[in-house]
Every structure is written in structure tokens, then in C-alpha cells.
Amino acid sequence: MTRTSPTDQEPDEQPVVETAPKRRRLDEDAAGLGRTRASAFVAPALVLIGIFLVFPALWTLYLGVTNWQLTGLAAAEPEFVGLDNYIDALTNDRFLDSVFRTLVFVLGSALIGQMVLGFTIAWLMRTAGKTLRGIVETLVLMGWILPASVIAWLWLVLLDRREGTLNSLLGTGETAWLLEYPMQSIIAFNIFNGTAFAMLLFSSALASIPPSQLETARMSGAGTWATLRDVVFPNIRGHILTVMLLVTLWTFNVFTPFLLTQGGPGQETEIFPVLIYRMALETGQLGRGAAFSLIMIVINLAIALIYLRVLRERRQK
């Protein structure tokens, strides 16, 4: 089942089917299990996918066309409302604002923040001593492996208005960071939380660059920027794409900023997952929440498809 791309399937499949069905069959059943037993092996996985992916997705699709609510009459007897929820989403300022905010959040925290910072740390640590490297990597990893709720607590204490650590460090009096710079705060929070992944991936990517190329660059007197541009980036282009897509996908779905700001003040940090939560569970509009979720699933699928496509192209090279 690795052959899913039409471009590599058609040319070799047709002649095989017509001329040598027997050999082809052998190829397909390499383990010699036969169809029944093979199906039995795959069944558990399919069941899990069915329960946890397909069924919820279909259910969400159904809920999205009802006016189902958490409480009240519409909770007991939801009514079919067709595409109202979707039309409502696309014409609703709150929804559109939230999409825009999510873009800013992804751009700021994932693409610019985590990737640039992750790469910078990986690049600097490449030549650093073992101890320093160990310390830095452990610290960055801490931000990643600690439970999000713990980190959120630390950040609440850091940014607190009255006795916050940041205010006493900077001498900024009673600055309410989470209220005055809400988007910047959650972006910084998410960078802290997720940089480790980019750093780890870039570290191993940098290690895969042939030392001879770096050496040659150094010998010919290339500066840091020239080395990066002409030797490093061309070598790790594939890794950069991978990191970019994965980090985008995760950041797009991340809910933890809610622990800091609950989407507020007002709706200023209401990124997409937070909007759905507030809509569905705080105001109890489950039908609308489901419709919004489906839109989110579609966006996720689009990003995932791009990712798979890029990955396949890399493999083919």
C-alpha cells in the first residue's frame, strides 16, 4: 500500500496485470498469509481508526448541521438546520477574526519563533562544549516535556500583574502582560513550549551535512552567512520543510494558550481551537462548535496533504 501516487502506479501496474498476474500476486502477498489471515491482522488497526477517527469525523459532520446545544430544549431535541452553521461561520466576524489571529499565532510562534530559535540553538550548540550543550539542550527540552498545565502555571506566575517575576526583573511596575500584550504573551509562551522539537530535528539535520563540505567552505574563507546559504541550507532543505509543516500543524491545533488567557481579554487571544471550545462548551452551542471543528479538520487535512506530498517528493529524489 505504499504506492498511492498515480504517477508511479500507472506505468508499471498495467503491464503487470495483463502479462504476469501470477507473479504480481506473489508480490502482493509477500508474507504468504492469504487474504483472510492478512485481514485479521489489519482488522484491529482498522477498528481503532474506525472508532477514533472515522466515526467521530462522521459524527461531527452530522452534528454540524444541527442546532444541538449543551442545555435547553435544543439539547433534548436538536433540529436539522442545514448549512446554517457553516454560512454563519463564514459571515461571522468572530470566526474570521479568529482565523486571522490563528495565522498570526502560527506565523509568530511556529514559523518565526520555534524554527528560527530552534535552528539558532542547534547551530550554536554544534560547536559548543559538551557541558554547555548538555545544559542548554536540557533546559530547552524541559519546556517541551513538562506538562502544559505546569508550564502554564509558571508563566502565569512570571507574567502576573501584582507580584510577577517579569515585572520585578524589568522593574515594569504593575504591567499586566497578559492583558496589555496578550498575543505576544501567548506567542512567547508557545515558543518556549515547542522550540525543543525544532532544535532536536535541526541538530540531527546539521549532523548529517558532510563535514568535508563545511571544511571546504571554511578553507575558502566563507563567512557564517555564506556557509549557511551555500552549504547548510541546501543540504537540509528537506528537514526544514518537515519541521515547518509539522510545527505548523501542531501550532494550528494547540489549545494550551487557553490556560494562560482563556481566550481573553475580550477575544484577543481566541485562536481557532479556543474559539471552538468557548463556542461549544462555554456558550453550549455544540452544533456550531461541530461545524467549526469540521472546518478545522479540513484545514488540517490540507496542511497534512501538503506535508505528505512534500515528503514523497523528497523520497523520490
Added chain:
Amino acid sequence: MKTRSMRSRAGGFAVGLSTAALVLAACGSDDDSDAPADGEEVTEATLTIAENAIRGGKNAEVAEWVEDWVIPEFEEMKAEDGVDVTVEFDGSGADDEDYKTSLALDLQTGEGADVIGGFDGIWTGEFAQADYIQPLNEIYSGADDWEGWDQVPEAVQQNMSFEGDRYGIPVGTDGRVIYYNTELFAEAGLPEDWQPTSWEEILDAARQLQELDGVTPIQINAGTPMGEATTMQGFLPLLAGTGAEIYDEDASLWMGASPEMQQVLDFYNTIYVEEELGDPLLQQEAAGRDNSFLMFSEHELGMLIEGDYLWRSVITPDSDIAPMEDRDEVVGWAKIPAVEPGAGVGGQDFVSMSGGGGQVLNPNTDYPELAWELLSFMNSKEALLERYGDDPRITSRADVNEELDLDEMIRYITDEVLPITFYRPGLEEYPEVSIALQESTEAVVTGTSPADAAEQYQSSLEGIVGDENIAN
């Protein structure tokens, strides 16, 4: 070849789905085998009590009372009858709105505690209409014969009733006043015995308090993070002081962006934006209400409108939220005035808002009779005296109130506030309207003009109750 493999894939998918359906069906059927059949004698049972209360946190006294008194007493009582009952306590310390969401989710999936407390009376309508809760006498047929009903005034029973049916036992009622810090008042040259008779006098006092260093003059709840506290302690008492009510019972119409609403929002605007007598950031903080309690207990806040809950549960000297050692000496209280004398609803000079929660039974309980016994035991005279003996409040039972040694504050609520108070409309739409009201105050404190905020409210309201149900 191709089609065959497709078919087998589709077959596998179908198998997967049908297995999924089986598993889900198994999860869905909740017929615990230990549930008694009808008429069978129960000899062993486990019951759960849920409250939005937790040791060392929110409503700690309730949690302690349940765990240290109710549970052992009830278990012992039942053991004497030969029934081996185990009662568990499911505590929580969440914001009321989050607690409500988790209750709704529990009940929707057929789960949840047998006896559910911390239930705001205003949720009764929407929960009943969603079929999450049922009238007590439908869950247990003997519920109407409870001796306690005679002690609970009709108006208080209404808190936990919907369309004429009792869905729960109310725990009591409350009232709202302006609390003020007499020490700060003295420092600012204001009388320690203070009773404003108009909004202007509140503003005057706040202006004088503004002269003090490190003191926020006034806190009137605004914004969505404070949830229902914004509506109940902020918007609605002010609105009652303008002579308007949010819902006109006689005409069955909701109030839209009326001149009275404009007046209330103007008042918010004066306090938070124009004169900065209050702290607009506090209204937007996720923990803003708790912080307002802390500020008040630490003498950093001059005045705040709150219910008697503040007095008896938040700033008590041994409180876990905002202990105030010198509460009895420092805290003063006054009735909330109308805009000007005689301008309130019904020509009143002073106004207040009251509500109250209670406990309901979970319709999904395996032991309806035992659950009812536990519920009524928790609301027996003996249990309430145990609970409120040292920590008085206005309970729902007249016989208990007579014996309680009400302190000065609670007596003030009974004698002065309850006669002038108003209640929220017990309608399914109310909670959503309440959120729209909170949003309008939030808009004002974040700098939107009152006129625009009122307009936004009008359009939210149209979306909630429909154009035809709004008075113009």
C-alpha cells in the same frame, strides 16, 4: 484484481465500523448489573454527592460538612436500618460556569453523582428542558411528602422549580449590598456610617477615595471572565436602580438597548474609562473576581458590590480565599441606591438582586429512594443547624432560620435587603442573555462607547430570543 482488493478493503472497513458500533453500543448501555430491580430490597449501595466545594479552596465549609458530618451520619443511620451504604464525595473548586458545563456533560452521558449540589437555581429551566434533570416526585414518588416543604417559603422553592414542578431542594437565598472599607473611608474623610441615596453619591465617595495612595476606589463587576457575577452583582442591580427589568413578565418581552441600559453602561463608562475610579484591567483578568476579593481583604479596595457570600465565605478570618482578620471591625455595608431616590423599579429608593442554588437528584441514579433519603437528610433541620450553626446564612427553612444565631450582616440582609430585592427570570434563554450583558459591560470597560455596546447587545439579543420577543 484491482476490484477484488478494493472490495476486501471495503469489507475490512465495514468490519471495522461495525465493531466500532458494537464497542460504542457496549459503552452506551449503562445498565450496571448491581442496580436493583424494581421492588427489590437494597442492602448495599454506593452513592455520590457532588458539590462545587473543596477542602482548602472554594466553599471549604461545605466540603468539610459533607465529608465530616453528612457522610458518617448518613452511613451510620442507614447501617442501623441494615443497609450498607457507602457515600462518596465528588468535590470541585471550579468557576461556576465550568462547573455547570461539567454537570451538563455528566448528565448528558447518563453519568454524574446521585445528589448534585452547587446547582444555581437559574440553571433549572435549561437543564429541565434538556431532560437532564427531572421533577423530584418523578424520580422518587414520595418526594412531595417531605416534612421540610412546609418550612420552605413558596418564593424560595421557586428558585429550584420550573413550570410548577420542584426539581431540587433550595439551599437558601441571598442578597446584594455595597461593601465598603470603613478604615479607608475614614482616611478619605468619609463617614464610617455611610448610606448613599443616589449613584452620584457613590461616585462622590469614589472620587474622594481616589485621593488615597494605592487604593482602587470601587469595584463593580464587569466583563465575561467574572461570568454570572458580572450580571448579578453588576449589571442587574444597577438596571433595577434605573427602574427597568431585564424581562417584563407581563408582556413576556426582553429589554433591548433601552435608555435605561444606556444609563447603566454610562455609569460603567464613568467609573472605568472617564474617571478611572475602578480598575478596567481587573475586569478582564481570568482570575479577576478572586483578585478583587484579595484586594478588598488587603485594604486596597474601597467599595464593592457583592452578595452575602462575600461576608460569610470569602473574607471570613479563616477563609482560604481572602482571609480578613479584621473583617468585623473594618467592613461596612450599605444598600444599593437607585439612580436617584424613587427611580428604582416600582418607585423604590434602594434595590438588590437575589438568587440561590440548591441540590438536585440525578435522574440516572441507581438508587432513587436512597438518593432522595440522602438529599432530604442533607436538608433536614438537624443537618442544616450543624452546617450553619457557626456560619450563619439565610437558609431555605424557616424553622432553621429561627434557631440560627444570625450575625449582624445576615440579619441586615433578612431585614433590610430581602424586602427590596428582585429575582432573575427563570427562563431557558436567561443564561445566554446574561452572557450578552456581560459582553456589553466588557465592551465598555475596554473602551467601546456605551452607545455602541448597547447596539451590540441589541443584535446579540435578537440572535438569542428573536426580534419578536424584544420590547422596543
